[in-house]
Amino acid sequence: MLEYQIIPVTHYQQNCSLVWCRATAKAALIDPGGEAEKLLALVAQTGLVVEKILLTHGHMDHVGAATALAEQLRVPIIGPHKDDRFWLDNLAQQAQMMGFTPVGNVHPDQWLKDGDKISIGECELSVLHCPGHTPGHVVLVDESSRLAFVGDVLFKGSVGRTDFPLGDHATLVTSITTKLWPLGDDIRFVPGHGPMSTFAAERADNPFVADKKFG
Numbered sequence: 001m002l003e004y005q006i007i008p009v010t011h012y013q014q015n016c017s018l019v020w021c022r023a024t025a026k027a028a029l030i031d032p033g034g035e036a037e038k039l040l041a042l043v044a045q046t047g048l049v050v051e052k053i054l055l056t057h058g059h060m061d062h063v064g065a066a067t068a069l070a071e072q073l074r075v076p077i078i079g080p081h082k083d084d085r086f087w088l089d090n091l092a093q094q095a096q097m098m099g100f101t102p103v104g105n106v107h108p109d110q111w112l113k114d115g116d117k118i119s120i121g122e123c124e125l126s127v128l129h130c131p132g133h134t135p136g137h138v139v140l141v142d143e144s145s146r147l148a149f150v151g152d153v154l155f156k157g158s159v160g161r162t163d164f165p166l167g168d169h170a171t172l173v174t175s176i177t178t179k180l181w182p183l184g185d186d187i188r189f190v191p192g193h194g195p196m197s198t199f200a201a202e203r204a205d206n207p208f209v210a211d212k213k214f215g
Contacts, residue, residue: 004017012098033060034064058173138151147188
């Protein structure tokens with residue numbers, strides 16, 4: 001069984017997620033946007049063994065602590081899809097734009113693609129390539145726990161911004177309706193910011209992607 005804890009970090013209050021396999025205590029950090037020391041202290045308190053850093057996309061508020069954590073924990077950085085390389089190679093400009101302390105560019109040890117599987121102990125996350133917010137955005141799904149980590153693709157009552165370079169609203173809506181909805185209404189999801197929700201709730205009421213919007 002996959003367990004998780006949501007840890008908001010930075011002035012953007014981005015949802016970093018610590019996820020772990022209950023049976024083995026093997027763990028991963030998803031989207032560590034900053035405050036590496038805070039995250040390291042929390043991991044130390046839990047006694048979990050973090051084996052990898054997972055990134056859903058290349059924006060600064062989701063990757064800012066990735067390199068520091070990978071170096072201190074001696075673990076690989078995995079993801080996002082290679083189409084977000086240009087974001088990860090341009091973190092200095094992102095930091096200036098978003099009010100973050102500058103960090104070096106992030107160099108993933110492995111890019112992800114649609115259909116990949118990521119093991120965390122005895123648990124497994126499925127990778128869905130869901131462009132729109134960024135071209136290389138991925139969503140991570142634990143189908144056995146009916147849980148998804150969607151980054152900035154989908155929020156409670158909203159969807160990700162598409163006014164950044166290579167963002168596209170129509171592509172984002174297509175990603176949500178053709179990649180996420182077929183997973184099932186019972187899927188709970190952790191967004192990149194804000195509270196959790198379910199696919200059922202968003203299909204009913206989300207003004208951008210509710211079923212009624214498409215008639």
